[in-house]
Amino acid sequence: MTTLLIVEDELKTGICLKQGLEEAGYEVTLVNDGRQGLEHILQQHYDLIILDVMLPSLEGWEILQQMRMARHEEPVLFLTAKDNVSDKIKGLDLGADDYLLKPFDFAELLARVRTLLRRNRVLSSVMYEVADLVMDVPRRSVTRSGRKIHLSSKEFVLLELLLQRQGEILPRNLISSLVWNINFECDTNVIDVAIRRLRSKIDDDYSPKLIHTVRGIGYVLEIREE
Incomplete structure (x- = not known):
């Protein structure tokens, strides 16, 4: 039960x-x-x-x-x-x-x-791999360079969304709707805070950086040449 x-x-x-x-x-x-x-x-x-x-x-x-x-x-x-x-x-x-x-x-x-x-x-058979980042959805596991990364349930869903739509620019209001089921006011920085927290875990200590800001619009996950 x-x-x-x-x-x-x-x-x-x-x-x-x-x-x-x-x-x-x-x-x-x-x-x-x-x-x-x-x-x-x-x-x-x-x-x-x-x-x-x-x-x-x-x-x-x-x-x-x-x-x-x-x-x-x-x-x-x-x-x-x-x-x-x-x-x-x-x-x-x-x-x-x-x-x-x-x-x-x-x-x-x-x-x-x-x-x-x-x-x-929700469990699926999907496994995402971008650079050295690996997400195993059924096992609720995320690693980068072979090191396990601990994410909250909401951070996991946020990263999964970014991986599902790799290369697509996602507006902040779309992220808030799909991840939190909440329509935040456009002048708040709730999504920015959430992305910053996720970046600190999967990007700050690694290269290449995967999550990028698109000024005035939102965010995108992709590999860019440095």
Whole structure:
């Protein structure tokens, strides 16, 4: 059975979420303390984590940062009352997969849960190779020059998109739509932050550089003569 972890300190919200998701067929664990939530994450595997930002003892930001540092790449859906771009950028930079603002409609939350689970389970027989970069999709593995590169689930999807459309210039709004299923405002730098984080892992210490900026448009993955 698909397992979900909810870390939510608002008791009524947590109980309603747990009941609704269990009725939808999921096995759900609910905790209302940030530190307890992190302990659950580090001790066992969940298919999806629903994480509040403001929590007692340990905030959602810190939980996400520590789980990613510990190589836990489960998809994370943030629940937050904070509706500003800087918070979205912060969460994406730490490795969040999606956001839902409070108050929310349960039907929308359920749809987002299903989408994240579906994306995380998609396995294909595709293997991509560009220069010395190799992505093995079924094994969720990425290497460069034979060295394993650890990516978050969202970084993996972003790199897979760039590899799928190698040589094609991808506008920022298209990337945000296909990877995050969110239409970011054109004057935000959410996609730039995500690309910079990905570059730091697959390009900074290697040559040739693979991800290139197309000024005023977006990004492209290709081998260019240096």
